[in-house]
Amino acid sequence: MKTVSITEAAAMLLTHDHIIILMHKSPDGDAIGCAYALCYALRKLGKSAQVRCSDPVPEKYGYLTKEVPDQHFTPAYIVSADLAAEQLFGDALQEYTDRVDLCIDHHGSNSGFARYGIIDPSAGACTQIVLRVIEAMEVPIDRYLANAIFTGLSTDTGCFKFSNASSETFRIAAEMIDKGAESAMINRIMFDTKSRARLEIERMALDSVRFYADGQIATVSVTQQMLRQSGADESETEGIASIPRQIEGVRIGITIKEKEDGTFRISMRTTDDVDASAVCAVFGGGGHKAAAGCSVSGTAEEVTRQLVAVSEKFLGESI
Amino acid sequence: MKTVSITEAAAMLLTHDHIIILMHKSPDGDAIGCAYALCYALRKLGKSAQVRCSDPVPEKYGYLTKEVPDQHFTPAYIVSADLAAEQLFGDALQEYTDRVDLCIDHHGSNSGFARYGIIDPSAGACTQIVLRVIEAMEVPIDRYLANAIFTGLSTDTGCFKFSNASSETFRIAAEMIDKGAESAMINRIMFDTKSRARLEIERMALDSVRFYADGQIATVSVTQQMLRQSGADESETEGIASIPRQIEGVRIGITIKEKEDGTFRISMRTTDDVDASAVCAVFGGGGHKAAAGCSVSGTAEEVTRQLVAVSEKFLGESI
Numbered sequence: 093m094k095t096v097s098i099t100e101a102a103a104m105l106l107t108h109d110h111i112i113i114l115m116h117k118s119p120d121g122d123a124i125g126c127a128y129a130l131c132y133a134l135r136k137l138g139k140s141a142q143v144r145c146s147d148p149v150p151e152k153y154g155y156l157t158k159e160v161p162d163q164h165f166t167p168a169y170i171v172s173a174d175l176a177a178e179q180l181f182g183d184a185l186q187e188y189t190d191r192v193d194l195c196i197d198h199h200g201s202n203s204g205f206a207r208y209g210i211i212d213p214s215a216g217a218c219t220q221i222v223l224r225v226i227e228a229m230e231v232p233i234d235r236y237l238a239n240a241i242f243t244g245l246s247t248d249t250g251c252f253k254f255s256n257a258s259s260e261t262f263r264i265a266a267e268m269i270d271k272g273a274e275s276a277m278i279n280r281i282m283f284d285t286k287s288r289a290r291l292e293i294e295r296m297a298l299d300s301v302r303f304y305a306d307g308q309i310a311t312v313s314v315t316q317q318m319l320r321q322s323g324a325d326e327s328e329t330e331g332i333a334s335i336p337r338q339i340e341g342v343r344i345g346i347t348i349k350e351k352e353d354g355t356f357r358i359s360m361r362t363t364d365d366v367d368a369s370a371v372c373a374v375f376g377g378g379g380h381k382a383a384a385g386c387s388v389s390g391t392a393e394e395v396t397r398q399l400v401a402v403s404e405k406f407l408g409e410s411i
Numbered sequence: 412m413k414t415v416s417i418t419e420a421a422a423m424l425l426t427h428d429h430i431i432i433l434m435h436k437s438p439d440g441d442a443i444g445c446a447y448a449l450c451y452a453l454r455k456l457g458k459s460a461q462v463r464c465s466d467p468v469p470e471k472y473g474y475l476t477k478e479v480p481d482q483h484f485t486p487a488y489i490v491s492a493d494l495a496a497e498q499l500f501g502d503a504l505q506e507y508t509d510r511v512d513l514c515i516d517h518h519g520s521n522s523g524f525a526r527y528g529i530i531d532p533s534a535g536a537c538t539q540i541v542l543r544v545i546e547a548m549e550v551p552i553d554r555y556l557a558n559a560i561f562t563g564l565s566t567d568t569g570c571f572k573f574s575n576a577s578s579e580t581f582r583i584a585a586e587m588i589d590k591g592a593e594s595a596m597i598n599r600i601m602f603d604t605k606s607r608a609r610l611e612i613e614r615m616a617l618d619s620v621r622f623y624a625d626g627q628i629a630t631v632s633v634t635q636q637m638l639r640q641s642g643a644d645e646s647e648t649e650g651i652a653s654i655p656r657q658i659e660g661v662r663i664g665i666t667i668k669e670k671e672d673g674t675f676r677i678s679m680r681t682t683d684d685v686d687a688s689a690v691c692a693v694f695g696g697g698g699h700k701a702a703a704g705c706s707v708s709g710t711a712e713e714v715t716r717q718l719v720a721v722s723e724k725f726l727g728e729s730i
Contacts, residue, residue, distance in 0.1 A: 252571040252584075253602055255595035262585035265571075269578035276574035276683070283572055284657045291617060291658060298614040338603045339610060364595070 093195065093204035098221070101210050102228035104194055105134065108169035114192065115145040116175045117182030121247025121282060124149055125219045126173035126196065128156045129240035133231040140165045146182025150327050152281050155274075156240055169193050174218040174244075176378070177203040196221050201369065201378050216256040219244025220264055235272035242273035243282070250334070251283050254382060255364065283331075290329075293322035297332045301339070304400045308407055310336035311396060314349045333359035333383075344371070344403045348396060355389045358399060371406050375399075412514065412523035417540070420529055421547030423513055424453065427488035433511065434464040435494045436501030440566025440601060443468055444538045445492035445515065447475045448559035452550040459484045465501020469646050471600050474593075475559055488512050493537035493563075495697070496522040515540050520688065520697050535575040538563025539583055554591035561592035562601070569653070570602050573701060574683065602650075609648075612641035616651045620658070623719045627726055629655035630715060633668045652678035652702075663690070663722045667714060674708045677718060690725050694718075 096104070105111065113130050115123040127143040134141035142163045149157050170192045175181070176199035178189040195206030198221060200213035215221050219241040226237065233241075245265050249257035252265070269275050286294070293314065300313040314329050329349060337345025343366050347359040358375065361383050362368040368384035369377075375398075377386020388395045415423070424430065432449050434442040446462040453460035461482045468476050489511045494500070495518035497508045514525030517540060519532035534540050538560045545556065552560075564584050568576035571584070588594050605613070612633065619632040633648050648668060656664025662685050666678040677694070680702050681687040687703035688696075694717075696705020707714045 253595075253598040257594065259585040259588035262581045262588060266578040266581035266585065269581060275576065276572075279572040280682075284653070285659055286657045287659045291620065295614060295617040298610060298617070301610065334603070338605045340604055340606045363599075 093202075093206050093209045096194075096208045096210060098210065098224045098228050101194060101196065101208070101225050104208065105130075105169075105171070105225070106137070106229055108193075109139045110165045110168035111139060111141045112144050112167040112170055113141065114170065114172040114175055114181065114185055114188055115143065116180040117146040117185075119145050119147060119149060120174075121153070122217045122219060122244035123174040124153050124156060125217070125240045125242075125244030125247070126222045128153075128160055129219060129222050129226060129237050129244075130171065130173060130196075131160055132236055132240065133226045133229060135160070136231050137229065142167075144185060144188075146184040152285070153243070155277075155281075156236075156243065159236055171196070172206060173197070173222060174199075176201055178205050196225065199380075214258070214260075216254075216258055216261040217244040217246075217248035219248075220261065223264060233268075233271045235274075238268040238271035238273035239278060242268040242275055243278055246275070246279055247282050251279055256380070256382075287324070287328060289322050289324040293318055293324040293329060294332065294335075296322060297329075297335060301336060302396075303342075305404050305407060307339075307341045309344045309346065309400055309403050310339050310342045311346045311348060311400070312336045313392065313396075314347065315392070316350050316352065334361055337361035337363070343407060344368075346399055346403065348392065348399070350392065351387075355387055356392070356395045358386045358388055358395075360384050360386075360403075366406055371403055374402050412521075412525050412528045415513075415527045415529060417529065417543045417547050420513060420515065420527070420544050423527065424449075424488075424490070424544070425456070425548055427512075428458045429484045429487035430458060430460045431463050431486040431489055432460065433489065433491040433494055433500065433504055433507055434462065435499040436465040436504075438464050438466060438468060439493075440472070441536045441538060441563040442493040443472050443475060444536070444559045444561075444563030444566070445541045447472075447479055448538060448541050448545060448556050448563075449490065449492060449515075450479055451555055451559065452545045452548060454479070455550050456548065461486075463504060463507075465503040471604070472562070474596075474600075475555075475562065478555055490515070491525060492516070492541060493518075495520055497524050515544065518699075533577070533579075535573075535577055535580040536563040536567035538567075539580065542583060552587075552590045554593075557587040557590035557592035558597060561587040561594055562597055565594070565598055566601050570598055575699070575701075606643070606647060608642040608644075612637055612643040612648060613651065613654075615641060616648075616654060620655060621715075622661075624723050624726060626658075626660045628663045628665065628719055628722050629658050629661045630665045630667060630719070631655045632711065632715075633666065634711070635669050635671065653680055656680035656682070662726060663687075665718050665722065667711065667718070669711065670706075674706060675711070675714045677705050677707055677714075679703050679705075679722075685725055690722055693721050 113127045131141045192206035195209035198215040198218045333347040345361040349357045360368040372384040372386040375386035432446045450460045511525035514528035517534040517537045652666040664680040668676045679687040691703040691705040694705035
């Protein structure tokens with residue numbers, strides 16, 4: 093992958109048409125914010141543009157999806173945003189893994205699958221980079237774009253809570269609010285809205301908390317049975333991953349979600365002195381320093397034991 | 412009370428010495444941020460200054476309190492910050508209710524108890540105003556002051572989640588981060604740290620959720636028995652007030668905390684279309700539009716019934 097500047101990326105987009113923008117599977121607010129902002133901006137320039145993803149966009153992002161109706165065309169230029177590696181394309185986008193023309197990302201671990209790319213790990217959210225590209229294409233930032241960019245800023249930083257929310261992140265958030273971003277509405281949807289089913293599964297999750305390594309490691313479990321009993325769906329378990337690390341003294345918080353096929357999806361959150369992406373890399377996963385993930389097979393007991401054993405080693409070797 | 416400008420307030424502080432800064436009882440992050448920032452800044456100018464409060468400052472604010480050791484002197488000038496009314500002085504500060512020289516506040520409801528005052532309800536946090544006063548006194552903003560100001564911004568806006576976090580709030584947060592504010596540390600202490608006792612009382616609180624008015628009103632109860640069983644203390648129940656309003660469809664979330672004397676402290680959180688301070692005013696309380704409080708006596712059932720009945724009326728008359 094050849095690294096390009098914001099200006100060069102903008103120039104590439106300006107000279108192409110029939111552009112599709114790929115998101116990673118299970119798209120989050122930053123991926124959705126990036127893709128819809130880019131798509132909307134490209135359409136403002138009179139181009140055909142379409143967002144593509146292996147998974148559906150959760151309904152709560154309706155304020156972004158509703159203004160970008162589907163377009164059908166043969167793709168001539170392929171862009172990805174917030175997409176770090178081939179295995180995150182998901183089933184429906186497999187055909188594109190080696191066909192991406194331009195990659196815009198903020199994951200330092202980006203595997204370099206694209207022809208050209210901007211990778212800026214200093215950006216708290218990938219929408220920070222996308223904003224600069226849109227500005228370089230001279231598309232005015234209206235309320236829609238402000239909302240899309242703000243969605244990425246807010247969701248990828250835990251509502252400006254984590255260390256990846258830099259002064260630049262706060263400054264862009266201020267800019268977006270001045271451009272009309274409905275910050276309180278977005279934050280309320282993303283961080284302050286729970287279905288009754290979600291409330292119920294959270295209660296069950298609190299019941300499942302277990303401690304290891306003198307309370308430095310905590311686990312939370314979400315089983316298929318808990319999902320059935322609470323009536324919660326997969327997407328409603330999102331914030332649960334932050335529960336274990338919030339407990340006083342916990343340096344590694346591990347959320348163990350049983351998938352439909354019986355394997356386990358692991359979300360790990362760590363304090364600043366433990367590298368979550370390094371721990372998850374042992375299991376073939378990855379992510380950021382304070383938040384990472386992986387998939388593990390086995391019985392619930394085996395999986396927990398393995399995760400705790402590896403995590404304990406990293407506690408000793410902390411940065 | 413005579414309204415003064417930032418410059419005039421700064422001039423008043425500069426011409427006086429032996430200054431005490433009063434906080435409201437049960438001080439929160441904004442009150443503490445304001446008072447400690449002012450006290451620290453005044454000491455930097457060579458003055459004797461001391462923070463005073465009817466209640467102790469919670470331990471989690473140790474990063475602010477530890478650098479401002481107690482000073483003993485006869486007060487010659489009385490300042491209050493984030494203090495909206497006489498009844499919030501608390502028992503130990505009763506002697507000062509009619510002796511405040513300068514009041515710095517962001518509550519539109521400020522009762523005007525002081526001789527001079529700056530009241531700016533557009534400030535998401537009162538530390539936004541205090542920062543401007545400190546700047547006007549030409550005290551350089553170092554890491555300590557940045558941390559104190561940031562603490563107010565973050566805690567009074569629910570970590571930049573609520574509508575009172577304006578672009579100005581975000582911009583000042585960015586400034587403070589550039590001046591060295593340890594934003595992630597502060598946010599982690601304030602929003603991402605729970606004792607095991609807190610975890611336990613939260614689980615009990617989730618159990619106590621009840622719905623009224625077709626799910627538009629939700630209540631959560633915290634009883635003395637729950638406190639005893641969980642081992643949680645009063646201060647650990649803080650964030651629980653945000654639970655009921657988070658539930659989908661809820662426009663008025665009411666948290667009913669039983670106090671040691673058997674009366675109830677009510678915290679109300681509302682969506683944008685219902686004025687929480689107006690509902691709480693019916694019970695002699697007050698606060699902000701989206702977050703207010705009051706105290707009510709009676710049995711738990713009576714109190715709940717009264718609160719729900721009054722709240723229902725406001726649902727109909729929503730703004």
